Amino acid sequence: MDKLTSLIHIRRDTFLNLIIFVLLSILLLILPLDFKSDVSAFIFKFTYGPFYSLRNYIKELEGVRDENKQLREKVVELTLRNSWLKEEHLENQRLRELLEFRPNLEYEVIPAEILSAEPNRRYFSILIDKGTGDGVRRNMPVINLQGLVGKVVDASFSSAVIQLMLDPNFRASAQDQTTRVFGIIKPWSGSSLQLDNVPLREEIRVGDRIITSGLGGIFPPGIMIGVVTAVESEEEQSKINRSYGIFKTIEVAPYVDFNHLEELFVIAVKR
Amino acid sequence: MLWGSTWLTKIIFGLLIILALILFQAFIAGAVTIGGIKFDLSIVILIYVALSRGPVSGVIFGFLIGLLADIFTPQILGWGALVKCLIGFSVGSFKDNLYLDSLYSKGGMIFFALILNDLLYYIFTGGLNASLLETLIGYTLFSALYTSMVGMFIFLVLSGINWSGLGVERKSG
Numbered sequence: 001m002d003k004l005t006s007l008i009h010i011r012r013d014t015f016l017n018l019i020i021f022v023l024l025s026i027l028l029l030i031l032p033l034d035f036k037s038d039v040s041a042f043i044f045k046f047t048y049g050p051f052y053s054l055r056n057y058i059k060e061l062e063g064v065r066d067e068n069k070q071l072r073e074k075v076v077e078l079t080l081r082n083s084w085l086k087e088e089h090l091e092n093q094r095l096r097e098l099l100e101f102r103p104n105l106e107y108e109v110i111p112a113e114i115l116s117a118e119p120n121r122r123y124f125s126i127l128i129d130k131g132t133g134d135g136v137r138r139n140m141p142v143i144n145l146q147g148l149v150g151k152v153v154d155a156s157f158s159s160a161v162i163q164l165m166l167d168p169n170f171r172a173s174a175q176d177q178t179t180r181v182f183g184i185i186k187p188w189s190g191s192s193l194q195l196d197n198v199p200l201r202e203e204i205r206v207g208d209r210i211i212t213s214g215l216g217g218i219f220p221p222g223i224m225i226g227v228v229t230a231v232e233s234e235e236e237q238s239k240i241n242r243s244y245g246i247f248k249t250i251e252v253a254p255y256v257d258f259n260h261l262e263e264l265f266v267i268a269v270k271r
Numbered sequence: 272m273l274w275g276s277t278w279l280t281k282i283i284f285g286l287l288i289i290l291a292l293i294l295f296q297a298f299i300a301g302a303v304t305i306g307g308i309k310f311d312l313s314i315v316i317l318i319y320v321a322l323s324r325g326p327v328s329g330v331i332f333g334f335l336i337g338l339l340a341d342i343f344t345p346q347i348l349g350w351g352a353l354v355k356c357l358i359g360f361s362v363g364s365f366k367d368n369l370y371l372d373s374l375y376s377k378g379g380m381i382f383f384a385l386i387l388n389d390l391l392y393y394i395f396t397g398g399l400n401a402s403l404l405e406t407l408i409g410y411t412l413f414s415a416l417y418t419s420m421v422g423m424f425i426f427l428v429l430s431g432i433n434w435s436g437l438g439v440e441r442k443s444g
Contacts, residue, residue, distance in 0.1 A: 017330050018360050051294060
């Protein structure tokens with residue numbers, strides 16, 4: 001009997017607990033959805049919430065570590081590529097400049113180094129390390145990356161003498177690149193040049209580029225000579241009575257820096 | 272089995288079990304999922320508690336565990352709690368009549384409890400329809416097998432632990 005009472009007692013407590021939690025579950029089921037959502041969010045915040053945040057943080061850190069590693073590799077790759085591209089760019093620039101001084105496919109360019117340079121000498125000449133043995137001949141034009149330097153006036157087997165544009169006896173047929181006006185380029189005062197034989201009626205402006213015209217057969221057309229820095233007007237010329245008013249007086253600054261000559265190129269005609 | 276004699280100890284152990292479930296869900300559950308088949312640790316814990324502590328603990332744990340699962344789907348908040356508390360009560364009340372001395376019997380209990388849990392869940396959310404059987408066979412069956420096999424292993428480990436050596440009073444049941 002006592003055992004039965006004890007069993008009923010236990011069962012009653014058990015059933016009471018069961019009914020309480022069943023009713024509680026049913027109550028939760030019938031509550032409005034908004035309220036249920038709030039209750040769920042509240043419970044989640046204090047149970048799973050902190051651990052899910054920690055899990056997501058750890059995953060993010062792993063992702064950051066992987067991304068960091070990938071980015072470091074990318075940085076190294078891009079740095080190398082950047083360095084290579086810079087070299088490519090510089091080489092491209094050099095080749096472009098060389099190509100611009102290559103008048104046409106009929107000419108061959110012979111690179112030369114300066115053996116002696118004495119711009120103060122009477123003939124304003126320099127000696128280079130290429131001669132007839134390398135294909136250099138008299139009257140061959142000589143240029144550098146900036147423009148026209150001069151021409152070969154004498155050549156031995158292994159060297160040659162170059163007459164610079166600054167030499168008082170130097171002359172070359174030239175042309176305004178814009179207006180196509182012809183003239184003769186010759187040295188003037190100091191390191192500047194003069195474009196001579198340009199009729200007064202012709203249009204030439206300060207800033208115009210002067211290039212070789214190709215007339216005369218010595219200098220190929222299109223080689224850069226200099227830029228017009230001054231053009232005397234007809235009135236000014238009459239005033240100072242420097243000329244009879246037939247030709248313009250045009251001052252040209254050469255592109256080449258004759259105080260810093262380094263690499264030179266002799267232009268030879270291909271046979 | 273591992274409860275202390277005081278209410279405080281019972282509450283602490285109870286909270287530790289809940290915490291273990293939460294940690295499992297947050298950090299481990301994904302890693303032990305095989306081809307989409309999940310391991311349901313909550314059912315294993317519920318069966319273990321109900322078998323070891325009886326129907327009252329089964330009801331309370333069933334309610335709490337079910338509620339923790341329901342918060343992910345607020346529209347059915349309370350249904351999982353109801354189902355699991357009934358499962359806990361049933362297992363705890365009739366454990367002596369179910370011949371659950373062997374490990375395989377306990378594994379079978381886990382298997383059927385999970386089938387019943389999922390069946391009631393799918394009926395409540397989707398009703399009785401053709402896809403129900405497909406879901407039960409394609410997913411629940413494999414999940415129940417997976418859970419019961421691992422559950423038996425957990426039961427084995429727990430029964431082999433010397434709880435008295437850890438200072439925890441063992442209670443029969």
